[in-house]
Amino acid sequence: MNNTGLMILALYTLSLFGIAFYASRQDKKNIKDFATAGSSLGVFVLTLTFSATYHSSYAFLGAGGFIYNNGIGWWVNGIWTVFPGLLFWVIGRRFWYLGKTRGYMSMSQYISDVYENRTIGLIVTIIAMIFTVPYVAMQAIGSGYIFQTISGGRLKYEVGTIIFFAIMIILVWMGGMKGVALTDAAQGVFMWIGMVIGSYLILKTNFGSVAAAYQNVYQEVPSLLTLPGPNGVVTATDWISRWTVITIGMMMFPHVTLRFFAGKSLKVLKWSSVFSSVYLTSIYIFLPATGMAGNILMPGLESPDTIFPELLLKYTPIVFASLVISGALAASMSTGDSQLHAVSTMVSTDIYKTYINKSADDYTQYKIARLATLAFGFCSVIVALMRPGLISDILALANGGVAALAPAMLGGIYWKKTTPAGALSSILVGEAVMLFTTFVIPNPLGLMAGLWGLMAALIIFIAVSAATRPVKTTSEVIDSLNHFFAAE
């Protein structure tokens, strides 16, 4: 990468700091602003912060690599790009309403209240934190590899990782949710340009059109266009496991759930959900062709995860490639900073305020959240520098871990017969089964561990709830939701 490219990258980073600085000038220095931007986000920013947060370094690295190896089967992902928007609306509006009427800022506050049991809230906090920290580190690992690839090895993985974390910590420290959301919006635009126009340029340059690229792929490796792909990986169980665990798991991560509460109004949440579905699906429009065509343009790659950035560097002008690489970093950073922000918020609202200093005022909580940003940022750097496993393995473990929370989380807004015992046992059994099917008997019957954990959690949730007594608050909460959202 030449000096022009590095200059574009530096300007891009500086512009992010400028946006975060602008957000910090509007910051009211209290925990509500830090956590949910005081529920003030509009359609444009909420759409892009949700979408950019939803997509991570996987969009630029893992996705292209998977298509390169396994072909069209990757487009099962269409389900988890179309449906998250719907879930963001159908589930999110209920949490948004509870945030307004009962003052919740986090899922832990909600679950402690709805089940009248603080232990469940604490367990949810701990589980969410355990599975989010490696996910933050994963973003840095992705960025480290991106830096290393684009600099031809001149910029070491470790340096890239540390630079990446320094930027993320500054963004969260300066602007809280508003800073993160505004920078996400800018990064979301870069991501879209990078993925869509970058892919198109590669195909146009080499094949003349996207359809012609597919024709060439069919001539060379026809099995890329059907299931289960050349390596036999995309089987029915793999297909179902991936979309179920990832779609449901992603909606349970704290960096996503915090965004339920951040919209200015229900109308904003609704239109953000629609536009997010369109954004998330359209961003991959040309990637299947690009990933498959990689087998013709760069056959036999040792590390297929880097196929997309390598094609960009080879087949697009350096200025454009630099912008796209900024988009690649944006994909990692917009998820990483949101996760760092979410974990810091949880430390302040769900642990410090609830267990350590119950009389803490809003400003004190705000300061604790910022300090937690530093502490977790530092821990995540350490984890990232240890290079823990493959990106796809970390993603699967983290998604599986939070997916097991889904029955307890969703039961409290839909099912009046749900009980604290049902919620607690479903979380504990779900996590145990997920870990068992990850480390002891990996993926029985070809189903991902996360799906086993989710199914076990659901069965236990229903069985134990049927045998025990619900509490009064659960009915009150569900009645208020049903009353407000009832068909007229």
Add this chain to the structure above:
Amino acid sequence: MKLSTNEKAVYAIFLLVLIMVNPPIVNIVSDYAKTHPFVLGWPTLLVWLNAWYIIALIDFLVGVLTIRSWKKDYNEEGTL
């Protein structure tokens, strides 16, 4: 909670989309694609999947525009 007819229809179409893009249907389409790899110049399986994803997006948009309970908003005093 009672759902309106419109809302039920929107959810039913989402369910149909999920069925159409999952096994065993998607495997049947994939087998067909082995002998008929292209439709109108595009990969058969890709066309099938994209068509259903687009139907899901349109369904969501129709729901947003037509379901009355989805149009409610809220301020501190209650429903708007």
